[in-house]
Amino acid sequence: MDTFSGYTLCLPDLTKFQSCQRIERRPPLCIEIKPKCGFIPFSSHVTKEIKQRVCRYCMHQHLKVANGKWKRISKYCPLDLFSGNKQRMYFALKSLLQEAQNNLKIFKNGELIFGCKDDQDCLMDLNELANHLKAYFFPANGVVSGPQCTRTVIKELIHVISMALLSNPKAPTGAVKRNRDSEKRSYCEASHVPREALRNGIHSLENSDLPRDSVLWRILQVQMLDMLDIDGVYPLYQRVQQHLETSPKDRIRLHLDGPYDEDFYESLSDLRSEDDGTVEYAARKIHQYRVAMTAKDCSIMIALSPYPVEEGHEPSNEIQTSRACFVFSVSILDLDPKPYENIAHQYNLDGKIINYYVQKTKTKMAATSPSFPIENEDCTLYFHSV
Ligand SMILES: O=P(O)(O)O[C@@H]1[C@@H](OP(=O)(O)O)[C@H](OP(=O)(O)O)[C@H](O)[C@H](OP(=O)(O)O)[C@H]1OP(=O)(O)O
Numbered sequence: 403m404d405t406f407s408g409y410t411l412c413l414p415d416l417t418k419f420q421s422c423q424r425i426e427r428r429p430p431l432c433i434e435i436k437p438k439c440g441f442i443p444f445s446s447h448v449t450k451e452i453k454q455r456v457c458r459y460c461m462h463q464h465l466k467v468a469n470g471k472w473k474r475i476s477k478y479c480p481l482d483l484f485s486g487n488k489q490r491m492y493f494a495l496k497s498l499l500q501e502a503q504n505n506l507k508i509f510k511n512g513e514l515i516f517g518c519k520d521d522q523d524c525l526m527d528l529n530e531l532a533n534h535l536k537a538y539f540f541p542a543n544g545v546v547s548g549p550q551c552t553r554t555v556i557k558e559l560i561h562v563i564s565m566a567l568l569s570n571p572k573a574p575t576g577a578v579k580r581n582r583d584s585e586k587r588s589y590c591e592a593s594h595v596p597r598e599a600l601r602n603g604i605h606s607l608e609n610s611d612l613p614r615d616s617v618l619w620r621i622l623q624v625q626m627l628d629m630l631d632i633d634g635v636y637p638l639y640q641r642v643q644q645h646l647e648t649s650p651k652d653r654i655r656l657h658l659d660g661p662y663d664e665d666f667y668e669s670l671s672d673l674r675s676e677d678d679g680t681v682e683y684a685a686r687k688i689h690q691y692r693v694a695m696t697a698k699d700c701s702i703m704i705a706l707s708p709y710p711v712e713e714g715h716e717p718s719n720e721i722q723t724s725r726a727c728f729v730f731s732v733s734i735l736d737l738d739p740k741p742y743e744n745i746a747h748q749y750n751l752d753g754k755i756i757n758y759y760v761q762k763t764k765t766k767m768a769a770t771s772p773s774f775p776i777e778n779e780d781c782t783l784y785f786h787s788v
Pocket residue numbers: 504695698699740744751
């Protein structure tokens with residue numbers, strides 16, 4: 403509900419399956435993922451070299467833990483999830499299950515069974531999650547338990563989530579191959595994926611790249627409307643602010659607070675990046691940045707409704723593994739536009755994230771690097787016969 407305008411938005415409950423399906427004994431599941439930004443900035447305005455190597459999410463983790471927002475650093479890296487590479491996606495989803503923070507929630511029949519209600523109240527027990535889910539993956543034998551059961555259920559769950567994230571509602575039109583440059587931009591040096599898997603990932607073309615029109619592909623396309631990065635957008639914001647001081651009424655003409663109509667939408671498709679020095683150019687780039695920011699903060703809802711393996715279904719909206727069958731739907735949540743004023747906050751936050759990360763990694767490197775002999779210290783090597 404928007405208390406300023408007096409409007410209320412009435413949305414369907416996305417934790418429940420939307421289309422009318424046959425009644426199943428087992429209730430619907432829903433997985434909510436807030437994936438965050440899935441690429442390394444490619445803008446030439448970026449001056450801090452670290453931003454070209456480590457993604458914002460991984461850097462921000464350190465500041466969040468230092469500020470007490472979360473207790474532990476997550477091994478989740480959005481670039482692994484958005485990679486389209488099965489191994490990296492598996493690792494990303496497993497990391498979310500180990501440290502969900504506000505990036506993963508699981509609902510059963512609309513009720514939260516895994517993830518955080520808020521910063522204090524988190525349900526994070528994987529065995530309990532497996533207990534909730536085993537009826538979906540061991541339908542004939544609900545009594546299995548123990549670590550093996552948990553492992554199998556979690557593996558199956560990750561498999562099902564990956565399939566939903568990579569599914570293409572418009573039938574197969576192929577994956578979008580990355581060129582060498584964008585490939586480099588899709589690796590984060592702070593990722594915890596084992597180096598070996600990364601090396602294989604870079605060279606293996608199969609199981610890599612996002613299928614066109616999959617939910618991850620669509621979100622990534624919108625995120626990449628941020629072509630200048632906050633480093634390039636902030637000076638444009640200052641240009642607009644300066645202009646508004648003398649012409650405050652232009653705030654409406656420049657659509658800074660909406661309306662989000664055809665004109666606004668059209669301004670998103672003009673991707674020219676030659677700055678002609680006008681306030682119109684600045685406003686257009688700010689619109690694109692704000693829409694990208696919205697896509698960097700949205701959530702994906704995957705609703706799953708189980709059905710018996712032997713029953714046929716539209717293959718386009720079903721997920722079938724060796725152990726389970728689901729019909730599924732994928733929606734995107736939390737698409738309210740980021741306010742124009744947010745840009746100043748983003749700029750300051752970006753600086754804090756980077757400074758803290760650089761300082762933290764420097765201290766860590768100093769503590770782990772080998773100590774060199776101090777001046778005048780005896781460094782004679784003695785060889786003993788063996
Ligand atoms: O800046 P970030 O990346 O920390 O994102 C904020 C989110 O923090 P997160 O990193 O996901 O824990 C933050 O999430 P929480 O409220 O902390 O769960 C909000 O979504 C915030 O958006 P808004 O200002 O409420 O519209 C988000 O702010 P925006 O950057 O999208 O404006």
